[in-house]
Each structure stands twice: as structure tokens, then as C-alpha cells.
Amino acid sequence: MSTIDLTLQIWRQKNSDSLGNLQTYTLTGISTDMSFLEMLDVLNEKLTKEGKDPVAFDHDCREGICGMCGSVINGIAHGPEKETTLCQLHMRNFKTGDILVVEPFRSRAFPIRKDLIVDRSAFDRIIQSGGYVSVNTGGTPDGNAIPIPAETAELAMDAAACIGCGACVAACPNGAAMLFTSAKISQLCLLPQGKVERKARALAMVKIMDEEGFGNCSNERECEAVCPKGISIRNIARMNREFIAAALFEG
Amino acid sequence: MWFVRFVSSSIGKKVTMALSGLMLLLFLCSHAAGNATIYMSRAVFQGYADELHSHPLIVIVFSTGLFLVFLAHISLGLLLFLQNRQAGASRYTVSTRVVTNSLASETMPYTGLCILLFVLIHVFGFAFGPTGEMISDTVKRLLGHFFYGLFYLVAFAALALHLSHGFWSMLQTFGVNHPRYNKMINKLTYIVPLFFLLLFGGIVLYFMTGRGASF
Numbered sequence: 529m530s531t532i533d534l535t536l537q538i539w540r541q542k543n544s545d546s547l548g549n550l551q552t553y554t555l556t557g558i559s560t561d562m563s564f565l566e567m568l569d570v571l572n573e574k575l576t577k578e579g580k581d582p583v584a585f586d587h588d589c590r591e592g593i594c595g596m597c598g599s600v601i602n603g604i605a606h607g608p609e610k611e612t613t614l615c616q617l618h619m620r621n622f623k624t625g626d627i628l629v630v631e632p633f634r635s636r637a638f639p640i641r642k643d644l645i646v647d648r649s650a651f652d653r654i655i656q657s658g659g660y661v662s663v664n665t666g667g668t669p670d671g672n673a674i675p676i677p678a679e680t681a682e683l684a685m686d687a688a689a690c691i692g693c694g695a696c697v698a699a700c701p702n703g704a705a706m707l708f709t710s711a712k713i714s715q716l717c718l719l720p721q722g723k724v725e726r727k728a729r730a731l732a733m734v735k736i737m738d739e740e741g742f743g744n745c746s747n748e749r750e751c752e753a754v755c756p757k758g759i760s761i762r763n764i765a766r767m768n769r770e771f772i773a774a775a776l777f778e779g
Numbered sequence: 780m781w782f783v784r785f786v787s788s789s790i791g792k793k794v795t796m797a798l799s800g801l802m803l804l805l806f807l808c809s810h811a812a813g814n815a816t817i818y819m820s821r822a823v824f825q826g827y828a829d830e831l832h833s834h835p836l837i838v839i840v841f842s843t844g845l846f847l848v849f850l851a852h853i854s855l856g857l858l859l860f861l862q863n864r865q866a867g868a869s870r871y872t873v874s875t876r877v878v879t880n881s882l883a884s885e886t887m888p889y890t891g892l893c894i895l896l897f898v899l900i901h902v903f904g905f906a907f908g909p910t911g912e913m914i915s916d917t918v919k920r921l922l923g924h925f926f927y928g929l930f931y932l933v934a935f936a937a938l939a940l941h942l943s944h945g946f947w948s949m950l951q952t953f954g955v956n957h958p959r960y961n962k963m964i965n966k967l968t969y970i971v972p973l974f975f976l977l978l979f980g981g982i983v984l985y986f987m988t989g990r991g992a993s994f
């Protein structure tokens with residue numbers, strides 16, 4: 529088992545109202561088989577034993593599917609490995625002597641709650657405004673009653689892979705939420721079940737996205753470069769088409 | 780009103796940006812075609828200019844339209860730039876761009892303002908130049924100055940950089956992004972700016988180097 533020694537500079541902030549700052553910690557003997565979050569667990573055990581406040585960070589599944597985890601490591605959301613969430617990022621990506629600056633996902637629409645924990649409920653409000661398909665209750669429909677071409681199903685599935693982690697917003701120079709919103713809009717508008725409400729959905733979700741204080745997209749492509757699920761900006765192009773059509777023919 | 784709501788939404792602003800950019804690009808094409816007559820001969824170029832100005836109504840309608848499009852593109856571009864600076868800029872202690880080759884996209888407002896400076900100087904030099912002088916003589920006189928020509932070349936380089944992000948960005952904003960066409964679009968993002976750089980730059984070099992002395 530190989531181990532490494534690291535210097536960490538972690539953003540510490542008591543609550544939303546206080547000013548935060550970077551604090552430096554050193555860790556020795558970190559196994560390269562650990563995930564980034566397990567490394568933070570080691571740090572927190574150490575801090576707890578010393579009677580200090582452990583670093584607060586979000587996490588849940590620790591297998592890359594829930595979208596809870598995420599921080600900015602040396603300026604890159606979810607760290608240096610492509611298409612990987614922070615919980616799936618292994619310490620073998622780093623070497624002894626590395627200085628890692630760990631900051632929360634920052635955006636005007638994501639207020640910091642404590643240390644590395646940010647409030648991403650703005651995403652929930654975007655979903656609530658139309659990121660669903662209205663289904664009246666009744667008997668269970670037959671799974672094969674509505675045929676869907678394989679290619680369409682694949683494209684919808686690619687969009688549905690978004691776990692709502694917020695890395696796209698964190699990485700965007702403008703703090704825009706276009707990749708997230710476009711993934712949700714695409715996932716539904718591609719499928720027959722979602723086509724019925726597509727215009728109202730596009731108008732409502734973009735409206736809330738703007739109101740929540742996200743910035744304007746300027747096609748910088750940083751979002752797709754850091755997205756742990758490889759969501760493509762082709763979805764943003766699709767959302768633009770959906771929104772333009774909806775505004776012209778529905779608005 | 781739906782139109783106001785559309786234009787004030789984030790995507791609506793982008794679409795307006797892209798539409799005005801497209802119109803500027805179309806103007807650039809027609810301007811390039813007209814100026815290409817310089818490569819043919821003085822007589823052809825002077826003929827083109829005289830023909831154009833023998834229809835004052837067309838000139839007035841198009842130049843007013845162009846001015847309004849410019850105004851929309853610049854003011855909206857600056858508004859987006861300022862709004863985005865508030866929403867995003869310099870919020871990390873360490874910030875890293877993952878996308879390589881982000882020079883053109885990061886410098887859009889700056890290359891844009893270079894173009895504005897150029898357009899002002901260009902219009903005052905050529906359109907509101909000395910009356911009574913043949914336009915071919917104005918071109919020869921102004922572009923014959925070394926520093927005047929150099930300024931033009933620098934401005935054309937800024938235009939090429941602006942277009943190298945702008946052309947692709949415009950298509951993405953319109954929703955044109957499909958694996959079938961993306962290879963071609965990627966090539967065009969180099970070809971379109973290079974085309975204008977060579978065509979306009981060539982004219983300046985022709986006079987700057989003195990080869991156009993007999994023009």
C-alpha cells in the first residue's frame with residue numbers, strides 16, 4: 529500500500545453570514561487507495577480528536593450517483609480526473625508534497641451554509657417549475673404501448689444521467705446553470721411522454737433559472753469539461769431551440 | 780409582451796446577440812465582396828463605389844440599419860459582460876480553465892471594443908473623408924501611411940479572433956450542434972475568420988508595401 533503526504537488549504541466558514549478563509553492542514557500517510565472524501569474523513573477524525581471543529585462537506589452515496597458531493601480542488605470542480613465525482617476521485621491522482629486548495633462550489637445562486645457545504649436548492653426550484661411529466665393516476669400503462677426509437681431513448685438517457693451536483697455552475701466563468709437546466713429539459717422533451725408539456729416547460733424552467741440569479745451563458749464550454757456525467761453542451765443547443773420555439777409560438 | 784419577455788430572458792439576450800452578430804457577418808461579406816474589386820483594378824473599384832453611391836436611398840437605409848445593429852450588438856454585449864462579471868468573476872482563490880484554447884472566448888468584449896475603435900476611425904477616414912477626392916485616391920493615401928496600415932492589420936487580427944469564437948458561438952446559440960455537422964463547423968471556425976483576415980489584410984499590405992503606388 530503506497531501512501532502520500534499532503535498539505536490541504538480548506539475553505540472554513542462558520543455559516544452563511546460569516547466571512548470565511550482558507551486554513552492549512554497537513555496530513556501524512558494517506559493511502560492512495562482512499563477516495564478524496566475518505567481522506568477528508570481522516571482529517572476530520574484528527575480534528576475531532578484535537579477537539580476542533582471538523583470540516584463540513586456534503587456526501588451521501590459515495591458511489592458517484594447521488595450528486596451530493598463536490599468541491600473545487602485547485603480550481604477544478606470535482607478535481608483533476610475527467611467525468612468523476614469527488615467521492616470517486618482517488619488519492620492516487622495526487623503525490624507527496626502536493627498542496628491542494630479545497631473550495632466550495634461558488635455561485636451567486638449557491639449560498640455557502642458551512643465550510644464546503646453550499647445550498648443548491650435553486651436547482652430544486654428549477655425542477656419544481658416544470659422538470660416533470662404530469663401523469664394522471666390510473667391503471668399502470670403497458671411498458672411497450674408507446675414505441676420509442678433506440679436513438680431517442682439513448683439521447684434522453686444521456687441527458688438523464690445528470691445527477692444535479694452543480695459542478696457546471698461552479699466551473700462556469702459566468703455562474704450559469706445552462707448545462708443542468710438543458711439536461712433536465714432535454715431528458716423530457718425528447719420522449720413522447722414529455723412532448724405534451726414541452727413549451728410550457730421550457731418557458732417556466734428558463735424563467736426560474738434566470739430569477740435564481742444564475743449568470744448568462746457565453747459558450748465557454750467549461751461546464752461540459754468538468755461534468756462528472758459527461759453531459760454535452762449539445763443539450764444546451766437543444767434547450768435553446770426549445771426555448772426559441774416556445775417563446776415564438778407559445779409565449 | 781412576449782417579445783420583451785423573450786429579449787430580457789438569458790437565452791433571448793443570447794439569441795439577440797447571435798442575430799445581430801449574424802447581420803454584422805453578412806455586412807462583412809458584402810463589404811468584402813465590394814472591396815475585393817480593389818484587387819481587380821482602380822477602374823473596377825471606382826466603378827463599384829460610384830455605382831453604389833448613385834443610389835443614395837439604398838446607402839442611407841443600409842447604413843442606418845447597420846448602425847442600429849451595431850448599437851444593439853455592442854450594448855447587449857457589454858450588458859452581458861457586466862452582468863456576468865457580477866455573477867461569476869474571481870470568486871475562487873485558485874481558478875483554472877479546463878478548456879484549452881479559451882483565448883478567443885475570454886477576450887470577446889475586448890476584441891469587440893478594438894473593432895469598435897477601428898470602425899470609428901475607419902468610418903471617419905473613408906465615409907466622412909475629404910469631399911471631392913476620388914475614393915480610390917483616399918484609399919491609396921490613407922493606407923499608404925505605415926502606421927495607419929499597421930493599425931488596420933491589428934484591428935483585422937482582433938476581428939479574426941472575435942469571429943473565431945463568435946461564429947461557433949452564434950451557431951450554438953441558434954441550436955445548431957449536431958455530430959453530423961460539427962466537423963464542418965469546427966473547420967469553418969478557422970476558415971471564416973482567416974478568409975476575412977486575408978482578404979482585408981491583403982488590401983492593406985498591397986498599399987503599405989508600396990506595391991499599390993501606381994493604383
Ligand code: HEM
Pocket residue numbers: 745746747793796797798800801803804807849852853856857859860887888890891892894895898941942944945946948949950952
Ligand atoms: C463593434 C464592436 C463589437 C463589440 C463591442 C462586440 C462584442 C461582442 C460580445 C461581448 C459578444 C458576446 C460573446 C458571448 O457572449 O458569447 C459578441 C459576440 C459575437 N460577435 Fe461581436 N462585437 C463587436 C463587433 C462585431 C462584429 C463587427 C462582428 C461581425 C462581423 C461581430 C460578430 C459577433 C458574433 C457572430 C458573435 C456571437 C454571438 C453569440 O455569442 O451567439 N461582432 N460580440
Ligand code: SF4
Pocket residue numbers: 689690691692693694695696697707708711754755756757758759
Ligand atoms: S450537468 Fe453535470 S455538472 Fe451539471 S449538475 Fe448535472 S451532472 Fe452535475
Ligand code: FES
Pocket residue numbers: 586587588589590591592593594595596597598613614615616
Ligand atoms: S456522494 Fe453521491 S455522488 Fe458523490
